[in-house]
Amino acid sequence: MTAIKINVYKQLDGYNFSLSPSIRDIIKKLFPGSHPANNIFVGYDTKSDFESFNGRLEQYIYPALLDVEKERLKEQVETIEFINSETGKIEKVHLDKEK
Numbered sequence: 700m701t702a703i704k705i706n707v708y709k710q711l712d713g714y715n716f717s718l719s720p721s722i723r724d725i726i727k728k729l730f731p732g733s734h735p736a737n738n739i740f741v742g743y744d745t746k747s748d749f750e751s752f753n754g755r756l757e758q759y760i761y762p763a764l765l766d767v768e769k770e771r772l773k774e775q776v777e778t779i780e781f782i783n784s785e786t787g788k789i790e791k792v793h794l795d796k797e798k
Contacts (some may be wrong), residue, residue: 701776701777701778702776702777702778702779702780702791703718703722703725703726703761703765703776703778703779703780704719704722704780704782705717705718705722705760705761705764705779705780705781705782706718706719706782706784707781707782707783707784708784708785709783709784709785710740712742712743713740713741713742713743713745713746714740714741714743714746715738715739715740716738716739716740716741716760716764716781717737717738717739717764718735718736718737718738718764718765722735723735723737726765726766726767729775729776730765730766730767730771730772730775733765733766733767734766735764735765735766735767736763736764736766738764739760739763739764741756741760757779757781757790757792758792761779761792769794772794773794773795776794777793777794777795778791778792778793778794779791779792779794780792
């Protein structure tokens with residue numbers, strides 16, 4: 700699989716990161732024993748505080764959302780695509796370039 704798409708919904712009080720049912724099914728097949736979440740919500744203040752100390756939140760969201768460690772994910776997936784539901788803008792995280 701070349702890319703996993705994660706939908707990002709901007710709400711009044713934060714961001715909701717979610718997976719489609721088809722992506723969850725693919726993750727379960729590629730990584731037996733994983734239990735991908737439907738979504739993860741992060742408030743604006745939490746995101747801001749977190750990023751000031753740890754860097755971009757997205758690099759921590761996708762392993763938690765997918766329930767797969769980064770190293771295992773790199774074996775099967777090249778890119779994580781965060782898709783802004785409002786604008787359609789896609790932000791890509793290339794797994795081979797991550798630390």
